[in-house]
Amino acid sequence: MKSLRSVALCALALSVAFSFTQVAQAADALPSYHADPSETSVSGLSSGAFMAVQYQVAYSASVIGAGVVAGGPYYCAAGILVNTTICMGQVPFMPPNPALMVTAAATFASTNQIDSLSNLQKARIYVFSGTKDTVVHQQAVDATVSFFEQAGVPKSNLLYVNNVPAGHAFIAPSFGNVCADNAPPYINHCAIGKKKYDQAGALLQQIYGALNPPAHSLSGKILPFDQREFAGAATGMADTGFVYVPKSCDEGTACKVHVAFHGCKQSAAVVGDDFYANTGYNYWADTNNIIVLYPQVNASTVPFNPDGCWDWFGYTGANYALKSASQLTAVHAMVGRLLDKSQTQ
Template identity: 40%
Template sequence: MSAVSLSFPLGALSLAALLVVGPAAVQAADLPELNIDLKQTTVSGISSGAFMAVQMGVAHSAAVKGVAATAGGPYFCALQDALGGAGVSRAIRRCMQGDPDYGVMPITADALAQMQAAARAWSVRGLIDPVQGLAAQSVWLFHGYNDGIVKKPANDALRDWYDGFTPASQVFYKDDLNAGHAQISAACADATIGSCNSCAQTGGKFINACADKPAAGGLYDAAGAALQLFYGPLQRTVTAQLGSRLDPFEQKPFTKDRQGELVMPIRLAMGDTGYVYVPQACKAGESCRLHIAFHGCMQDAGSIGTQFATGAGFNEWADKNRIVVLYPQARSTVGAPMAPVNPMGCWDWWGYNDFLYDSSAGRYAQKGGAQIAAVWRMAEKLAARALPGNAVPTAVSAPALQVVDRSASQVALVWTPVQDATAYRMARAAEGAAESEVVTLPASRTSFVDGSLSPDSAYRYRVSALFGSGEPASSGVVEVRTATPAPACDPYFSLAKNTAVTKSKCPTTQTCP
């Protein structure tokens, strides 16, 4: 989906062959064994990686506490079109909706209900973790209004899918930046990484820099917003001062066929080499958390080397906060025998690994799916030296409240946990109005997404830690202004031409401001 994505029905194989180049030679080592609490795992992804992150978060909801998806669609979006990978054109029409050559198949209420019902049925059968685990997750969603590859209705359907499982106070959705189809990064412009796209562009490495709105100056930091929604207030390291490095590892020990036998990674459309960022504290044996970051199509190492892993913005937030970042790699399979059809190095969200195997659709999205199982084996290897009581944040005497993201209608807030608190009470005051209580949350939650707010409006928030007896401990007041709504924008992208087009299929450079 990044770039040409699933364009192979239109003959993009030759284009893919030109675009896919081998990464620089590296000395891949074994994946390290660390002291990681798997129940503190979070996942993220862009485009096909967004679909994959959602699949991982649903399949392993008992362990995954946070899911971030940029430009994705709902779980099991391909529906029965995933059967044998034969309905890819219909999957594009339903789950991407941005190529005029394919047309649009809307995600109807009935289709969405089928996607939700599949998760519930698979949960009962043990093919995924119990869906009740989704009620504990935090979810961060992003869609740029210049994205003509995965259109906004598909992203909206992902939000609506979560409505069936996850409280609205735990789901944040930002859709008011003029971004194209890309990972939005505050690190990609660093001189040590190289240039990145302007905000509205779609193409290249699919890593864009966007001004943070409504805040004046600075870049919007998608990685920081998502990770802090999941883990609470964090400290960012400047890219040039990172204390560790990106390490390659062999993916072959984790790629297996349906009989449990090891196979070459290309048999699953996965690369030989993956990457991991391990902070020095984690290397020293301290308790750490795990974040899994899935690249999009044409962002694999065979296409852009390590630029996604170094430029997506996660390492800067991981470095001082005991977060290990795993960057598993898919790969292009152009001309490869005995491999699934995946010319653009996409993650499997439409069943290409199930072709000729399944009598019913959906295995790729379950715990037994080839790629999901391989990546989870990587996570388990990283957590092989886990000790009891891992990765518990240091409690404080009073909560420190922070705004980590805002849209035209929502504000995402997080705070530090307080020792012996039994609950937290959030209070809000609109501009010119008195403060009033919004919600009381259990002690296990230290984040809150406030919704149904007015655009371009000022609000003040304060959180108080409650105890069984005694006075509450309150944070200071934080102020925030919501964003302005996105303008009417109707972008399109031709997968065959690999360029933005108008609805009538004419190439265009026009973007919405």
């Protein structure tokens, strides 16, 4: 019996080692494609929504729009951890003050630490807050809408969806928890009337305009890639990121690039492929020539980030919301790689 157990344990160890070897071998360098530099956009849930706002504002000259699902305004925490409860709308009758964030952003822009706020006059923004969200409350998301308006985004370019009885989650048409849940994997399914709500499609069409219907089956593939080329361990970012590449983009079509930021406790290390395979982005991307980048950040002790959140309050440094921030810089470099056909291996 002992020998059998030893053999079984040995086989298990070899299997695990082989699996890790496969992952390591699969995580090659991020390829380059013939992507269109004028068609880059971002979106995210929760900490990923805060990150999408930061990326949109910091790189507004090269980002045409953002989808913000349960996220607060730019630079809300101002690098101070105790401010996060206000920024998540968890302090009754004390919502974030978007005017202060616009002033901060204007100051950063005046010293070229972020792009000019005038670029936001052309941005197209989708914002969502579920009425049953108990993590990031609507008063915080209301402030996000107000921030963008005060920063120059025309009201005609803003779509705010705040009447769906959803919990704290990204809304996929046919995957995840029931609509009102506030629970892992933070992907829910909801219906408006009798129609399934497709959040990926809603935000992508707000950003890009009318799109072809989503694919029924995917022509492309999800590729793991080595994030360490772009971000050291001190950034809190994971070893491996993911990218969905439609067949058309792989064959040379000039494609758009969309960056989808997961939320806290929602990286691949925690929820597997739930976020990068089951949120619906890829099906819209497949029929509309969109490459979807899924960068990853994991829980860590150094830097201290126990829930695997994107840095929207300063755990990587005081410059976390500026173009010089380690996570923003890393993701921007990934986008640059996707846009640079000359780097194709």
